[in-house]
Amino acid sequence: VQLTTASSLAGFRVVQTVDVITAEAVMGMSIFGDLAASLADVFGGRSESTQQILREARRSCLWQLRAEAASLGANAVIALRLDYSAMGSNNSMLFLVASGTAVRVVPEAGAPEPA
Numbered sequence: 484v485q486l487t488t489a490s491s492l493a494g495f496r497v498v499q500t501v502d503v504i505t506a507e508a509v510m511g512m513s514i515f516g517d518l519a520a521s522l523a524d525v526f527g528g529r530s531e532s533t534q535q536i537l538r539e540a541r542r543s544c545l546w547q548l549r550a551e552a553a554s555l556g557a558n559a560v561i562a563l564r565l566d567y568s569a570m571g572s573n574n575s576m577l578f579l580v581a582s583g584t585a586v587r588v589v590p591e592a593g594a595p596e597p598a
Contacts, residue, residue, distance in 0.1 A: 484549040485559040486583070492559050495588035501557040505582045506547035508540040511575065536577055541565065544581035557585035 485492055544565070552560050563583035570576045 484552045484557065485588075486545060486548065486563050487559070487561055488563045490562050492561060492588055494591055494593075495559070496591055497559075497561070497586045498589050499557075499587040501552070501555045501585040501587065503582065504548060504551045504555070504560065504585045505580060506544040506551065507581075508543045508547075508579045509570075510536045510540045510577045510579075511571075533577075537567070537579075540567075540577060540579040541581075544579055548581055548583060552585040555585050557587055559586050559588045560584065561586055 491497065548560055548563070552558075560583040563581065566580045566582075568578045570578050
């Protein structure tokens with residue numbers, strides 16, 4: 484199942500709009516992750532622990548979107564959107580919602596079938 488943030492998939496024509504689909508991930512930060520992020524806030528720089536949690540949440544949501552699209556008979560998700568936010572006491576939880584439109588696409592002349 485192909486994913487794109489664009490409203491169409493280059494080289495393909497949408498033949499059926501299946502449904503709007505979503506996936507969610509809520510990831511908690513450990514006390515050590517919170518400490519590392521706080522130090523990065525104070526001294527500048529990047530928080531590797533926070534970045535890893537964000538990557539994990541994104542991978543999880545994209546996997547869920549692909550699985551849901553496939554279960555509905557779609558072979559692509561267009562207009563993909565990722566919305567991140569922090570929640571909980573001291574923003575210790577990271578929340579990600581991924582949404583998009585599950586569609587069936589066919590190749591335009593000369594384009595390969597989507598993976």
